[in-house]
Amino acid sequence: MMKALAREGRWIAISLGITFAVLVLSILALRQNPLTVFGLLAERLLLKPYGLGQMLYKATTLIFTGLGCALAFRCGLFNIGAEGQLYAGAFLMAVVAPHLPLPMILLIPACLAIAALGGGLWGLVPGWLKAKRGAHEVITTMMMNFIALALTNYLISAHFHEPETIHTAELPVAAYLPQLPMESSAVNASLFVAIALAFAVHYFLWSTPLGFELRAVGSNPTAAKTSGVPVDMRIFLILVLSGCLSGLAGINFILGYKHYFEQGFASGAGFMGIAVALVAKNYPIGVIFSALLFAFLSQAGLTVQSVIPRELFEILQGLVILVVVICQNKYGGAE
Amino acid sequence: MSPKKSFLAFFLVCSLGASAAAAPLKVGLVFDVGGRGDKSFNDSAFRGLERAEKELAIKKEYIEPTEAADRENALRQFASGDFDLIIGIGFIFTDDVNRVAKAFPKKHFACVDYAVDPSKTIPGNVVALKFREQESSFLGGVIAALTSKTKKVGFVGGMDVPLIHKFDAGFNAGAKWADPKVKVLVSYAGVTPEAFKDPAKGKEIALSQFDQGADVIYHASGSTGLGVFEAAREKHGLAMGVDSDQYKDAPGFVLTSITKNVDNAVYDVIKRQQAGQFKGGVIELGLKEKGVDYIYDDHNKAMIPAAARAKAEEARKLIVAKKISVPFK
Numbered sequence: 001m002m003k004a005l006a007r008e009g010r011w012i013a014i015s016l017g018i019t020f021a022v023l024v025l026s027i028l029a030l031r032q033n034p035l036t037v038f039g040l041l042a043e044r045l046l047l048k049p050y051g052l053g054q055m056l057y058k059a060t061t062l063i064f065t066g067l068g069c070a071l072a073f074r075c076g077l078f079n080i081g082a083e084g085q086l087y088a089g090a091f092l093m094a095v096v097a098p099h100l101p102l103p104m105i106l107l108i109p110a111c112l113a114i115a116a117l118g119g120g121l122w123g124l125v126p127g128w129l130k131a132k133r134g135a136h137e138v139i140t141t142m143m144m145n146f147i148a149l150a151l152t153n154y155l156i157s158a159h160f161h162e163p164e165t166i167h168t169a170e171l172p173v174a175a176y177l178p179q180l181p182m183e184s185s186a187v188n189a190s191l192f193v194a195i196a197l198a199f200a201v202h203y204f205l206w207s208t209p210l211g212f213e214l215r216a217v218g219s220n221p222t223a224a225k226t227s228g229v230p231v232d233m234r235i236f237l238i239l240v241l242s243g244c245l246s247g248l249a250g251i252n253f254i255l256g257y258k259h260y261f262e263q264g265f266a267s268g269a270g271f272m273g274i275a276v277a278l279v280a281k282n283y284p285i286g287v288i289f290s291a292l293l294f295a296f297l298s299q300a301g302l303t304v305q306s307v308i309p310r311e312l313f314e315i316l317q318g319l320v321i322l323v324v325v326i327c328q329n330k331y332g333g334a335e
Numbered sequence: 336m337s338p339k340k341s342f343l344a345f346f347l348v349c350s351l352g353a354s355a356a357a358a359p360l361k362v363g364l365v366f367d368v369g370g371r372g373d374k375s376f377n378d379s380a381f382r383g384l385e386r387a388e389k390e391l392a393i394k395k396e397y398i399e400p401t402e403a404a405d406r407e408n409a410l411r412q413f414a415s416g417d418f419d420l421i422i423g424i425g426f427i428f429t430d431d432v433n434r435v436a437k438a439f440p441k442k443h444f445a446c447v448d449y450a451v452d453p454s455k456t457i458p459g460n461v462v463a464l465k466f467r468e469q470e471s472s473f474l475g476g477v478i479a480a481l482t483s484k485t486k487k488v489g490f491v492g493g494m495d496v497p498l499i500h501k502f503d504a505g506f507n508a509g510a511k512w513a514d515p516k517v518k519v520l521v522s523y524a525g526v527t528p529e530a531f532k533d534p535a536k537g538k539e540i541a542l543s544q545f546d547q548g549a550d551v552i553y554h555a556s557g558s559t560g561l562g563v564f565e566a567a568r569e570k571h572g573l574a575m576g577v578d579s580d581q582y583k584d585a586p587g588f589v590l591t592s593i594t595k596n597v598d599n600a601v602y603d604v605i606k607r608q609q610a611g612q613f614k615g616g617v618i619e620l621g622l623k624e625k626g627v628d629y630i631y632d633d634h635n636k637a638m639i640p641a642a643a644r645a646k647a648e649e650a651r652k653l654i655v656a657k658k659i660s661v662p663f664k
Contacts, residue, residue, distance in 0.1 A: 050411060164450040310399060
């Protein structure tokens with residue numbers, strides 16, 4: 001791991017440097033003073049518990065979806081269904097949890113299990129189609145995204161919404177995850193769940209026989225098959241596990257913040273997970289830092305919107321990905 | 336002027352300038368996700384803010400969030416800064432405004448289309464701006480009924496929710512009040528927010544209503560209505576716009592538009608704040624307050640029969656005088 005980090009060090013520095021340079025040039029092109037903008041960023045984001053808290057909140061969702069994507073990518077499957085898996089898990093949890101008469105100590109684990117189950121179910125369909133019918137996961141996971149979005153939208157509007165709103169009923173207080181004391185920002189205990197999961201996924205992939213098999217399926221399915229790995233079953237498992245991880249992303253908003261499912265509450269977080277995984281080069285621990293980077297760009301964009309159009313920070317997010325891809329080819333990456 | 340005097344005068348002007356520069360009211364406005372550029376509701380709110388900047392010399396900032404959690408995030412960013420008044424655009428801000436208003440009791444907040452929940456009290460530093468869209472829709476119903484030659488008119492709603500039922504109910508009541516024999520065809524584009532941005536569906540519904548004999552169709556469906564205009568052009572029927580003046584979207588085929596003056600509401604609340612007259616609570620804006628109206632100008636004067644105009648103005652007087660109570664569901 002340390003060796004890998006050292007190898008990656010140079011390219012991380014290069015990509016961040018390029019992104020930063022483009023940011024400064026764009027600010028100048030917009031006829032603003034970069035110092036004013038950075039001053040505003042420091043004042044409203046970095047030196048303020050609320051701003052930092054919001055950044056950590058955004059990072060939490062991205063760690064979950066980033067892990068979901070990284071796990072699948074690491075095992076050679078391009079699962080782009082994190083968005084749908086997130087909604088499936090979150091929705092299932094939000095409508096089932098209010099009916100569980102459990103004390104806090106049982107209710108929260110139950111909620112996590114339900115969210116993972118919902119996401120897993122959404123990964124199960126492409127997993128089965130890939131393993132049994134050879135259907136390409138890019139197509140199937142993408143289609144599952146549309147289904148999840150449309151289905152949850154419909155179910156909320158038609159059945160589960162509270163009057164005059166587009167969200168479900170509130171969860172019982174026993175299901176609330178505690179908020180972290182950062183000036184009532186949205187960041188909550190989900191952050192610890194996310195970080196713990198990142199280490200768990202790392203341990204699973206690199207220190208267990210099953211994890212080794214999954215990675216083997218990713219690097220060379222033929223070799224894996226020859227050495228007796230049931231490749232079809234493993235492909236199925238990879239997509240289900242990946243779905244479970246993304247499915248958990250909804251706990252950040254639902255258990256930790258608003259305590260209900262709102263239509264479109266995390267729009268784009270699933271797709272951003274792809275970028276997070278890519279920039280982390282599919283290392284679970286790297287996902288934590290990569291998620292922080294994207295969360296920083298998102299919160300920064302909101303913070304300085306009055307002087308800098310928010311599109312600039314969206315462009316920067318895209319740029320980070322491009323630079324990473326370029327550096328990957330040039331310096332060979334870590335594979 | 337002696338040098339000494341002119342120095343004094345200069346000093347005086349400077350200090351005056353400084354005190355005026357320190358004074359301007361700071362207003363922060365937060366749009367809904369993807370709200371700006373909708374040519375309707377959100378853009379109207381922004382016009383109000385821009386007008387206040389020009390006429391009242393306030394300082395404005397606005398934020399367009401990119402995800403649900405950013406609504407509160409943006410409101411708080413303003414509230415924790417040196418902003419005096421913070422405005423959220425759309426019913427979806429109801430919860431967020433409540434939370435932030437409680438955390439910052441000394442700041443003032445406004446929320447357009449705030450969803451009033453009878454079981455909860457509105458924080459004292461929040462003003463809820465509500466519109467009686469049913470009243471202007473009633474006038475629209477009158478005009479549609481008296482312009483129609485087939486005595487059949489249509490209503491195309493966006494998402495099937497209470498907010499849109501207000502338009503529907505008012506339009507129906509107005510048409511029936513003007514001419515009890517008029518038939519109103521009613522359709523909704525769907526049950527999800529997508530129903531507000533589905534022009535293809537709008538066109539399909541409008542074509543079917545035209546085929547059933549309707550010749551004037553009123554839409555309250557966001558950009559789905561663009562399909563209604565398209566159908567009107569194809570069938571040489573008439574359509575009615577909503578929220579903003581939509582004449583330009585299909586010149587010659589838009590009979591009138593039922594407007595909701597979010598810009599005025601936003602401007603007024605800023606003006607009151609500046610005059611030190613901010614008061615929390617619900618502000619309802621109907622015909623009487625000029626919060627809602629219909630378009631009658633050089634573009635469409637010729638299209639509206641004199642009798643329809645006269646009857647609509649009669650209805651306006653009766654509604655303002657509370658002699659007609661317009662249903663809202």
